[in-house]
Amino acid sequence: MIDLEHIHRNFQVGDQTVRALDDVNLHIEAGEYVSIMGPSGSGKSTLLNLLGLLDRPSSGIYRLNGEDVTSLSDTQQARVRNREIGFVFQMFHLVPRLSAEENVELPLILAGIPPEQRRPRVAAVLEGLHLSNRRHHKPEQLSGGQRQRVAIARATVTNPKVLLADEPTGNLDHKSGQDVIRILEDLNHRGITLIMVTHDQEMGQRARRQLHMLDGRLLNGQRNDDA
Amino acid sequence: MRIADFLHLTGSSIIAHRLRSGLTILGITVGIAAVVLLTSIGEGVHKFVLSEFTQFGTTLVGINPGKATTAGGTMGVFGSVRPLTIEDSEALKRLPFARAVVPFVQGNAEVEAGNRSRRTTIYGAGAQMPEAFSMKVASGRFLPADDPTAPRAFAVLGSKLRHELFGERNPLGQRITVGGNRYRVIGVMESKGTVLGFDLDDTVYIPAARAMELFNRDSLFEIDVLYYEHYPVETVVKGIKRTLETRHGREDFTITTQQQMLDVLGSVLNVLTFAVGAIGGISLLVGAIGIVTIMTIAVNERISEIGLLRALGAKRSQILGMFLGEAMVLAAIGGMAGLVVGVGTAQLLHLLLPAMPVHTPVEYVVMAEVVAVVIGLLAGVLPARRAAHLDPLEALRTE
Ligand SMILES: Nc1ncnc2c1ncn2[C@@H]1O[C@H](COP(=O)(O)OP(=O)(O)O)[C@@H](O)[C@H]1O
Ligand SMILES: [Mg+2]
Numbered sequence: 089m090i091d092l093e094h095i096h097r098n099f100q101v102g103d104q105t106v107r108a109l110d111d112v113n114l115h116i117e118a119g120e121y122v123s124i125m126g127p128s129g130s131g132k133s134t135l136l137n138l139l140g141l142l143d144r145p146s147s148g149i150y151r152l153n154g155e156d157v158t159s160l161s162d163t164q165q166a167r168v169r170n171r172e173i174g175f176v177f178q179m180f181h182l183v184p185r186l187s188a189e190e191n192v193e194l195p196l197i198l199a200g201i202p203p204e205q206r207r208p209r210v211a212a213v214l215e216g217l218h219l220s221n222r223r224h225h226k227p228e229q230l231s232g233g234q235r236q237r238v239a240i241a242r243a244t245v246t247n248p249k250v251l252l253a254d255e256p257t258g259n260l261d262h263k264s265g266q267d268v269i270r271i272l273e274d275l276n277h278r279g280i281t282l283i284m285v286t287h288d289q290e291m292g293q294r295a296r297r298q299l300h301m302l303d304g305r306l307l308n309g310q311r312n313d314d315a
Numbered sequence: 316m317r318i319a320d321f322l323h324l325t326g327s328s329i330i331a332h333r334l335r336s337g338l339t340i341l342g343i344t345v346g347i348a349a350v351v352l353l354t355s356i357g358e359g360v361h362k363f364v365l366s367e368f369t370q371f372g373t374t375l376v377g378i379n380p381g382k383a384t385t386a387g388g389t390m391g392v393f394g395s396v397r398p399l400t401i402e403d404s405e406a407l408k409r410l411p412f413a414r415a416v417v418p419f420v421q422g423n424a425e426v427e428a429g430n431r432s433r434r435t436t437i438y439g440a441g442a443q444m445p446e447a448f449s450m451k452v453a454s455g456r457f458l459p460a461d462d463p464t465a466p467r468a469f470a471v472l473g474s475k476l477r478h479e480l481f482g483e484r485n486p487l488g489q490r491i492t493v494g495g496n497r498y499r500v501i502g503v504m505e506s507k508g509t510v511l512g513f514d515l516d517d518t519v520y521i522p523a524a525r526a527m528e529l530f531n532r533d534s535l536f537e538i539d540v541l542y543y544e545h546y547p548v549e550t551v552v553k554g555i556k557r558t559l560e561t562r563h564g565r566e567d568f569t570i571t572t573q574q575q576m577l578d579v580l581g582s583v584l585n586v587l588t589f590a591v592g593a594i595g596g597i598s599l600l601v602g603a604i605g606i607v608t609i610m611t612i613a614v615n616e617r618i619s620e621i622g623l624l625r626a627l628g629a630k631r632s633q634i635l636g637m638f639l640g641e642a643m644v645l646a647a648i649g650g651m652a653g654l655v656v657g658v659g660t661a662q663l664l665h666l667l668l669p670a671m672p673v674h675t676p677v678e679y680v681v682m683a684e685v686v687a688v689v690i691g692l693l694a695g696v697l698p699a700r701r702a703a704h705l706d707p708l709e710a711l712r713t714e
Binding site: 137140142143162163166167168169170171175177181183184185186190194195197198199200202203242 | 316317319320324327328330331619620622623624625626627628629630631632633707708711
């Protein structure tokens, strides 16, 4: 479902060109569980943002479900992000003034879905993540693990095909991190394509497919069939 | 995005930043209140002055000696202007449209009755004055239609002067002296109050010819002609002009219709209302600058939120709409509050100072609110555009 061909992403810093992505070729099937590992600065986030249409490649072609999405307009890309892609960030990125429930509702609100259709969907995801009794809480009243679960609920309430997670456990203690990973894997079991960036070897090795990056290049990926 | 959701999101942001939103709203409130209050006073004065003028009806034409030149002065200053005389006034009475013609002279003189005396305004007038100026006689009668060149020495008192001179005694038939000449009181006028600064009650009316003699003038101040309504004003002006030109040999007089006066007065007063409103507009401008500032801060503070919304699939236009909407809602609330405060203060002012005329026209109220929203829109444009054009990645990175 995801096809990257000769993707380059250069950043101009002063008079130096940083090659954040250097000739990346990648094919990911629907339903895969992929981890992206590598040292800091190797281009993991750049790759994930590109996959999530938050960034455009300097050159190369990105096909999502067979469609070339690099040439889509801003507005069209926004629509794809809204419908097909879910993001989970290291920093959670919840809107502090909105309750857990309202945060989860946001992507549906942006899509213009009426409240009577939103409410059952929001309630269902919150229920699935054991957050029903926290739904009226503001982010500041929630623990880190709960916040990340709210963020996951928000990322999945639109039933996206792809879930992109950039260091989702980076700001969590070990136990909450384990919980979050388990939730993500559970979602993957139920069919979502999970792509997770981590620099934690232990976590990364749980994925069926592990990609390693170095200096903007994708090293040969390997399958871990025991996962 | 649905309107209700839009309002909910905007509202939550406004409430989350209560103090800041409150101050922004206050800025617009003060501006709109100032505009509403000042224009209310301006309009009030406007209406008041116009009603003072039109209480005599609009079918009145005034004739003054001297020809008004384009330079604004009158030729009269350089002499060679024939006086307006009682005979001119009599000639005008014969015109078919003339309903009432009043010769008019004014001056100050000592008025004495018994041992009381008072220096006051003397109006030399004609018998038809009550009809022309819708004045009413309280007791007795007004000056009779004597031979206008040799009228009898009768006087009619204004209500205030009557009390000054006679107290509760009946003045009818009493003798008074005006400027040393003896007159017999034949009537007292109903109270008329002050009209445009002239106290019409503290006065005595005597025949115009006698007033001219008293003040040693050979010309009337003015002749006022009340014409029948069904005559067009052009016919009236033309008729008066022809009559007087025949008598004077040329046009050495000025005809002013009530309508002309109202037009001039109206435009002067419009400038007044506008100027006063513009002063209020300056405070509104200050309020608008407040919105720009606050919205710029709001955008800076919520950069990360903007990045998130973009990641969740918000279009640029939606981000633009959210921030524009917030600015407009702030301004609209400020506008509403400003209207309430402005109209309230105007009414309170009227209550405390009944002499202060206030009037708040509905269209001003609507306009003030529209202006507030437009100001919000304009003030919100720059910050909102900035928000919409933020790079989502940059925005997400900002904490
Ligand atoms: N917006 C940017 N401007 C300039 N350089 C950037 C930008 N984003 C990323 N980079 C550079 O690209 C490289 C890859 O960054 P990133 O993808 O964030 O690495 P990782 O997520 O693997 O730590 C780094 O050298 C980083 O400095
Ligand atoms: Mg990174």
